[in-house]
Amino acid sequence: MIRYLVRRLLQMVPLVFGISVILFLVLVMAPGDPTDLLLAGNPKVRAEDIRLLREIYGLEDPLPIRYLKWLRAAVRGDFGYSRIYKVPVMDLIAERLANSLWLTVPSFLLAVAVAVPVGIYSALHQYSKVDYAATFFAFFGVSIPAFWFGILLIYIFAVQLRWLPPGGFSTPGVPEGWPAVLDRLRYMVLPVLVLSFLSMAALTRYTRASMLEVIRQDYIRTARAKGLRESVVIVKHALRNALIPIVTVLALLIPGLFAGAPLTETVFSWPGVGRLLVESVLGGDYAVAQAALLFLSILVLLANLLADVAYALLDPRIRYE
């Protein structure tokens, strides 16, 4: 297993390199560059100043040189400066990542805590009222856009009921300690609900489908025929096998939560890494966009690895060499 892990991690190196080349090319080939915004609206900005800015941003070098310069610095952990925020990219991403974790971890846990039991119950009680309700909410969750759902929740809970803040990260001036924690929790409720609801929907459907497939298998009938208690049949025999495909979905949900958060983070003015990504792409802040996208790609690769490892742990028939 250790050898397998090391091999997989080593395989990731050329993959990450390839991804970084593609990301670099995609970002560079996008029309316009960061200095264009300077021209818009400012009739007196001069061509020489634009050239100097392009030089400072390193936009005057030929493409391969630009990439090699970026790569050399990146290997040393230096991803450059953010043009918009004027701070080192890594500091910015680390800070935003920490903020994102405040949303993604609770969303993930909530989604799993609700979706897996509901999915199992739905499968065991197919065509029951609960099953219909779960199916309805799952389709609702899959179909609605995150920003629309976010605005709906803001309208109900912030504008009409005034129970929760309509967005933001914290109330200015709240003292440190418990008041700050409670304050943060109030800001988290709505975005966590939106994020978890969206993944909850897909996860419920997966769990239900996976469970339905398993409980029709011969070995479940055999287990029941042996006279085992229903709870043992469901938990030990059915659930364990049904979990294998679910684990894949769960593992891949992690990067999905980060990548899917931009809209939610934008609607709720949450300064997370997702929003940073959107802002950096729109604002031509290439250094940030490149690093954030690379981070997301690595997250996807790691999540895949995690899913494979979990497979082996759950299914004794799978052995990695």
Place this chain on the structure above:
Amino acid sequence: MRKGWWILLVGGLLALPGLLLAAPAVQPAVSPDTVVVGTQQEPANIGILFCDGCTMFVGTMVATPLFVPVVEMTDEWKWQPVAVQKLPSLKDGDWRLLPGNKMQVTWRLRRGLRWQDGRPLTAEDFIFAWRVNLNPRFPSAGRDVSERVENIRAPDPYTLVVQWKKKYAFANLTVNGVGYLPRHLLASAYQRDPTKLPQNAWGTSEQTVGTGPYRIVEWRKGSSITLERWDRFPYEAVGGSWGTRAQIRRLVFRFVPDTNTQVANVLAGTVDVFDETAMPFVQGLELEKRLQREGRLGREWMLRAEPGLVWEHIDLNVDNFHLRDKRVRQALVYGINRELIVQQLFEGKQPISHGPFPPKHYGYNPTLKKYPHDPARARQLLAEAGYRPGPDGILVKDGQRLSLTFMTTAGNRTREAVQQIIQQQLREIGVEIRIQNQPARVYFGETLPSRKFDMAMYAWVFNPISDCEGIFTGDTLPPHGQNYPGWKHEEATRLCHAVPEELDEGQRARMLRRFQEIYAEEMPVIPLYFRADYVGWKALVRNLRPTGADAPITWNVTNWAWAR
């Protein structure tokens, strides 16, 4: 019994919003010693020197309470001294004309002003900032005024003698075109690498030491900036609106990128003030109607949309086969019903323009040739220009159909709506309009500078002393300026270059008025309307006075207060 519970529960839930709404909503978002300002963008840099692109305006809003200005513009567009004893004037002799078209202006700084680390604010800080801004290795977006200055001397720490290379009309409003910087904090970083100065912690973090009545205490990137009153600010030593001791202890600038969420913040009362960048006009209009309907306008919230200096217009490429004839350009303006557009889209709150300058501008020409909607006149002009209707109703001249591409920024709903109305209106006078929109980056970065358009709609952001240099001068075609239409007119070029050097305001205004006459006859750019943006504040916040111009709402922040 069970049914009864359900009725109680549902009834209770339904009644709850009403009960909660009845609760007093007019109260500070955080506390009565704090004002929360909602804004859409986050400034890149709040140093007074370097602003990179579009976040300039919001940067000024945050910077204003942090740095005492040299002079300030009031909401009545009047200038008054703040950090200096008086505005120099030719009459008083501290603004002198020298042989060879040169000038000398003497400024006297008020004593007692200091940086928030205790060091006094002196003439050296102005000279340092000027040198930095002139350094070609320093990335500056605005050197044109600084470059007009030949030399600056400081005979004593509180006197600045500024030598100008040639006449500059607004030399009494700026010391050096750039302001001041903390020499004691930045000199070594500047000497190390001027290109990196904009990344210095000073200007981009809590380490920004200012000179104003507020100091920065927290900057949460992507979320908010918090300022706190600096109680050692020498109110007695400043002029203008700055002499009043600030009553608000804490100012929070909260960044809300999504404009729908911003509206929700206003309705829920979690911001106390929102600035002109917070939401687009149309959303502000809807908000105003809603607050009016709910009886909250004036009682809870004050909203104001003042037409300002953002000029929406359509550049006409005068090198185009059709557009090089001024009769065609005039016909297009006659063919567009601008009154109808502003009524339908903006309920008349964004007034149509007849030229680049709004009525409040000192150089505005009230007798300018106007172009009311007159399709008959438009058709007549086109007939005079040699156009005859083709088989499909579109006019033709020398075998070429009068068909024009019309571009603007894709995704801007307001502009796209205006575009569609214009397309329909011009079809009625026999002009075919082909809409081709592009993302802002391509449009501003490639299409406009390379002049690859027939008609291009966008806006210029002017200020109260803006002129026509750089946009309407025949020698400022890209890449040497932003005369995108490519219009060359000898007299207009001469006037526009002369205006910034004319010291007599009356004469300057006459020159601008003459320029507008030429413009209105030649019509290289179709004037559409002046944009208005909504600014709002809770009715309990006193003394908020938006300027409707380029001065941010925080210009008189020391006067703000919560009603008791």
